[in-house]
Amino acid sequence: MSQSTTTPAPHHPDSPVPVYGAAVPEGADEETRALVETLYRDGIVAKKGAFTPAWADAMREDVEAALAEALSRPDGAVGRGPDRYYVEIHPEQLRGFVDLVDHPWVRTVCEAVLGPDYQVVELGFDVPGPGAVNQPWHRDFPMPEETRRTGRLTSLAFNLTGVDTAEDMGPFEVAPGTQFDLSDGFDHGMFPPKSLYGRFEERAVRKYPQRGDVSARSALTVHRGTKNDSQLTRPVLVLGVDAPGAGNAEHHDMAVTKGYYESLPQRVRDHLVCPVVDELTPITQKHTIEGLVMGEA
Numbered sequence: 001m002s003q004s005t006t007t008p009a010p011h012h013p014d015s016p017v018p019v020y021g022a023a024v025p026e027g028a029d030e031e032t033r034a035l036v037e038t039l040y041r042d043g044i045v046a047k048k049g050a051f052t053p054a055w056a057d058a059m060r061e062d063v064e065a066a067l068a069e070a071l072s073r074p075d076g077a078v079g080r081g082p083d084r085y086y087v088e089i090h091p092e093q094l095r096g097f098v099d100l101v102d103h104p105w106v107r108t109v110c111e112a113v114l115g116p117d118y119q120v121v122e123l124g125f126d127v128p129g130p131g132a133v134n135q136p137w138h139r140d141f142p143m144p145e146e147t148r149r150t151g152r153l154t155s156l157a158f159n160l161t162g163v164d165t166a167e168d169m170g171p172f173e174v175a176p177g178t179q180f181d182l183s184d185g186f187d188h189g190m191f192p193p194k195s196l197y198g199r200f201e202e203r204a205v206r207k208y209p210q211r212g213d214v215s216a217r218s219a220l221t222v223h224r225g226t227k228n229d230s231q232l233t234r235p236v237l238v239l240g241v242d243a244p245g246a247g248n249a250e251h252h253d254m255a256v257t258k259g260y261y262e263s264l265p266q267r268v269r270d271h272l273v274c275p276v277v278d279e280l281t282p283i284t285q286k287h288t289i290e291g292l293v294m295g296e297a
Contacts, residue, residue: 023152025112036112040153043179043221047105049212051160055096056211060162062094063125063235069282078285083131084225088124088252088283092260097123100214100239102268106158109216110271113153114243119273121249122240128170132228137175137200140219142189143182144246147220151180154246157219161209162235170228172207172236175200178222192222241271249273253283 024036038045070076070087077085091097100106101120110118144154165171178200183189185196192200200222209215217223219240228234242248254274261269261276 023113028112032108032112035109039109039113039216039218042176044174044176044215044217045109046207046209046213046215048210050103050105050214051096051099051212053211055099056160056162059094059096059160059237060235062096063127063162063237066093066125067127067235070285073282075284076282080126081128081135081225082133083129083228084135085127085129086124086285087127088122088254088285090254090280090283091123091256092280094123094237098264098268100158100160100237101271102265103214106214106216106239109158110156110241113156113216114241117244118271119242119244119246119249120239120271121242121254121273122238122252123254124238124240125235126225126238127233127235128225128228129233130228130231132170132225134227135224136191137197137222137224138191139179139183139186139222140190141248142186143220146246147180148182153179153218153220154243155219155248156216156241158237158239158241159209159215159217160237160239161211161213162237163232164210165208165234166230167206167208168228168230169232169234170226170230171234172223173204173226174207174217174221174223175203176205176221177203179218179220181222255280 023040024033028036035045066089067077067085067087071085077087080086094100140157146152146154159172163169181192183192186192206226207215240248240252255277256264256272256274257280258276258278261272264272
């Protein structure tokens with residue numbers, strides 16, 4: 001699938017927000033065009049009711065089991081702030097993995113934004129519990145050089161909630177249109193200085209996904225988790241997908257067993273770049289983001 005070249009140029013956060021042109025695939029239908037244009041404009045797009053609430057409940061069961069296992073061993077989970085954990089898992093730990101990666105909406109977004117040879121590189125979950133505090137505004141990793149140079153997005157993060165999100169549960173907060181902000185002055189390329197917080201706060205939108213909803217966002221879109229005032233956890237599944245050459249796979253340790261790999265549809269195998277092994281090894285978490293450990297200062 002060839003793509004057009006009408007991509008935006010990254011801009012400095014102090015400059016006005018331009019109207020972005022999106023890399024819409026040639027021949028794309030109107031729905032696909034709208035998805036890509038929304039993602040390039042806002043940095044996030046969503047599909048309500050992509051899965052059933054029962055599917056989301058099963059996903060949460062798998063997440064809770066994986067979290068309990070991860071917390072039982074050293075470096076099984078990483079802190080993303082007080083009472084907030086991130087854990088990476090293997091596909092076999094999620095009963096609905098194939099349903100997720102093979103969902104028509106997920107495939108459409110991946111192909112349209114990242115190209116037909118997109119790569120599934122990460123599976124994990126974020127769990128803010130009671131007592132989780134506001135995170136500092138951040139992006140998940142520094143802007144890749146290709147994005148800085150051409151304005152093309154080279155990765156996506158899909159998020160699925162395990163609960164019906166309410167205001168007191170510390171909803172995800174995103175600043176639409178900030179995915180192309182140049183990171184000059186961002187600590188580690190990810191954390192903007194507080195002098196720029198006004199830009200994000202005036203754009204901030206809180207998201208209240210319900211069980212079965214799925215969103216896709218650029219990890220460069222500036223965002224944060226907010227304070228959880230409830231007595232409930234708010235588990236969120238994360239699926240990371242790259243364009244070829246983006247290089248994020250090297251930061252993750254996802255693997256599948258030979259028997260599981262052979263059971264997968266070919267169109268799912270085609271997008272897996274992880275090792276095929278005889279036996280799975282529990283993942284030692286290494287995607288620590290130091291600036292999130294203490295929460296917002």
